[in-house]
Amino acid sequence: MSAVNMSLADLSGLLLGFTFTISILSYIVGDNFLFRLATHIFIGAAAGYASVVTLYHVILPQLIFPFLDDGQGEMVLVVSLLIPSILLLAKISPRTSKLGNPAIAILVGIGAAAAIGGAIFGTVFPQTSATINIFESNNFINGAILFVGTLTTLLYFQFSARQEKPQRAGIAQVSKVLGWIGKAFIAVTFGALFAGVYVAALTALIERFLFLWTFVKELVLPALLG
């Protein structure tokens, strides 16, 4: 990559990218103006970009263009969708917010139904089946670890043991020990998540440093060194 071969947009993009990257990295010395400025610009640019995308890729092609171009049958469907969409705009004012409640109700209902259905049929049943069939695989040790990990983790979240009777107290002690094992699995899981987060962040840092180095090496240094 060389500055000579890049377009102005790419070049400006590289300059803005470099500037905002340095501004964000300035947070290492604490909250400062450059950091806040870069943050605000990113948020604003993302919101603006999302609005444009929504307008050009959702509203116009799915509400406006069908209403104008398609037939009456399509127009009726579009109008039936357009009215709830317009009522959603009533949520802007508190006095007219009640008008958007039906549309919100439809959206929430459909979204909840989709999420619950998807969770049941996409996560609960498949995961339960996978756990049941865990020993079908050749790796018995992995299956055993997964079984123990799943069971103890569920026991850890069991807080209803009674201590009134002695035998119940013994069961509670066993449950407590298993809960401690489940707690260890949870800790390992959170450790893995933290490691993944750290790896993701470190990768982003490396990518930015690489960008900076690339920018400097190919744009700044050639400009400076001639």
Added chain:
Amino acid sequence: MEEIRCPMCGNPNPDHLENCQHCQARLKPLVISSEDGPPGGTTDADSGLPDWMRSEQQDETPSEDESPPEADSEGDDWLTRLREEGDSAPVEITPPSEPAESKEPEDEDWLQRIREMRDEDVEPPEDDDSSSIFDGALPSWMTDEEPAAEKEIPAQGASIPDWISTSDKQAEKRDTSAGTDDSELPDLFSSSDEDEAPAAPSQDADTDIPDWLSTLGEGGESASPQVEPTEEELPSWFTDAQDDAAPSSAEPSLVIPEPTPEPDSELPDWLKDSAESVEPLPSVESTKEEIPDWMTTVSEEPSAEPEAEIPEWLLTVEDVEPGATPGREPADNGIPDWMSGVDDEDAEAEPEISTIPAEADPETPDWLSGLDAEELSWPADSSDAETPGEDLEPDWLEKIGEGAAPDLVPDDDGLSPFLTDDGLDESLFEIDELSDLLSEVGEDLKLPEVVEDDDGLAPAELPSWLEAMRPVESAEDDASTLDQGQIEQTGPLAGLSGVLMAEPEIARLKQTPKLTSRLQVTEAQKNHIKVFRDLLATERQAQPLLQPIVVSSQGLLRWLSAFFLILVIGLVIINESQLVPSPPLVSVPTEVLRISELIDTIASQDPVLVSFDYEPGTSGEMDAAAAAVVDHLMIRGAYLTLVSTAPTGPALAEHFIATVQAEHNYISGNQYINLGYVPGGASGLLGFVQMPQRITPLSFDGMDAWTTQPLNGIYSLADFKLVLVITDNPDTARTWIEQVQPKLQDTPLITVVSAQAEPILHPYVGGENAQVRGMVGGIIGGAAYEQVTGKPNLARIYWDALNFGLMTAIAAILIGGIVNAFSILFRSKDRREA
């Protein structure tokens, strides 16, 4: 042994007793002085004059016409004449017409009977026992004394005091000059008018005279000796003044005449005792020594005593010439009319009384100066007017006075009335004390009334039939029982015994009960209180705050961590290090290998759906992780359909194709199509699964996506040969898994996820029956996949930097752990030492 009859019950009592032994009534008067009258009785305390004397004065009016020449010519006072007459034999009593006439005609009938009785008194008195219906009830002293009172009447009839006759004459003058009607005049005046009629007025009431009075009248022949006590009742100063007014008679006036011998039987026993106990006045000289100075001054006026020592009012008295008649002026100045009346005609004899100035001297008693002219202007014209207190006296008191006249009998002994009372002597009449005494007398004008009331009420008011029914025996028994009682000392019941003592009961001081203010607290309550107090005490105590561990090197540590991390990564990038080898192929995860196997099954121009659902912030990782996979797809010549559930996804997808995979020169609409943004999250993705053409009709660049080559023959997602989800959000990956994967049928779903989402999505990754057939996670997965494909890419570029960065982080964690462990050890050691 002498006996005294009780005035109440009539029973005889020994003379040494003061109270009746039967009814406890007082036998002797409480205060004799009040009856005797103060020395100034002629002026201010005629109430002190006994009633019998008043009656005498009233009775003298008929003979007044006879005596005036004597009074006028001689100028002797009537007292002197009384003394002289006292020495003479008893004289017949003149009809007592005046007292009866002095009362209103409508007054009680008994007054008329008195007049009749006096008419009858002309007859020789009978024996006491011969009288009347009150034989048994009337006390003996009354039966004895009343004749004595009547005896003196004839004596006085012979020598009527001048001032009495003068008053009568004044009354005549007033009647003639002023012409006042009798009806307009008060009773006193009317009575005085009636007195002018010398006709025997008392004869008209013979039948109405009470029997007891008639009895009294029968024994009245021996009353002449009582004239002298009457004279003694007059204060000596008054007699001296008279003497001054009449120098010729002054000498004898100072000489107290010898008491007229009087039979003892006529005196009450107690009076006899008192008379015996009191020594008679020996002589004038001795009297002079005891009388006040002012009196001596008056008496010794011829000796030219300095006037400065004489009170002014006495000087005024002295200045009056005997023959002059100045009495009118002083009378106008407030001198009582009765005084002025006395000196009206007889002013020559007694002008000194009427010339007492109304304006009181400093020495004048307050009570006298306080009286205004009207108050002092008692009826001077009437004979009754000489007793100023008489008009104030109620009728009952007059009756009592008449009945009580014998109380003054002790004066018969010729003793001074001041000596009859043990508590009084002539020293009381010192000039300093005289005013007080006079004032007391003036204030206590009614004092004798109380005494006389007790003596006179019962026999006068009790009807005969009631008297006959009186249970004397029971009264005696009661009296005997009452002897045990305590004598009342104060109040109207003073002197009576057996009185219920109400005052001590009321005024009895009782000790107030002591009320404790302490609460009765049980032990349990005390324990509760203690516990509660302890709780409150602990609540008030501030709990020591745990001092937070201040890591002073926290900032430095942050700086050091950042410095080393940046230094390491920078050095690696700058050096473009390839020191760290790529992961070995044998260590490539199965899910990564499985993706490679799946992509290897993709033929050229097979439609592959690629979802770019990650944010720009993680684009560096995601681009590096997905670069090898997408590169593999492009190598395989698959048509790519790009879609995103994030608004920024389509742009990132375009950027990825244009930059990362720029070597493949994919053209939108030919090798790939960017459907753009799929809104609605899970529901939108579900709708995209069911109606992809409806949800994303246009491409990201505005083309009719479903008519392009990549989407040729694609009607649902199941028509795609492979679905690749590139995301950094596990939820987004799960949504794809939950909403899309079930609809994909045999189309495998593989994912390229961020390193942070890999642990969460790993359960979905598995074999052929797994929801996710293969997964590449982060740089590590991308590097592994590159290792599988044998084509280095971005992952390899980042690999060394990533590994050095991870080692730096591991080193920092280890160092931090060690430091923290040592700090804990040192802290625990310090606590142990402390």
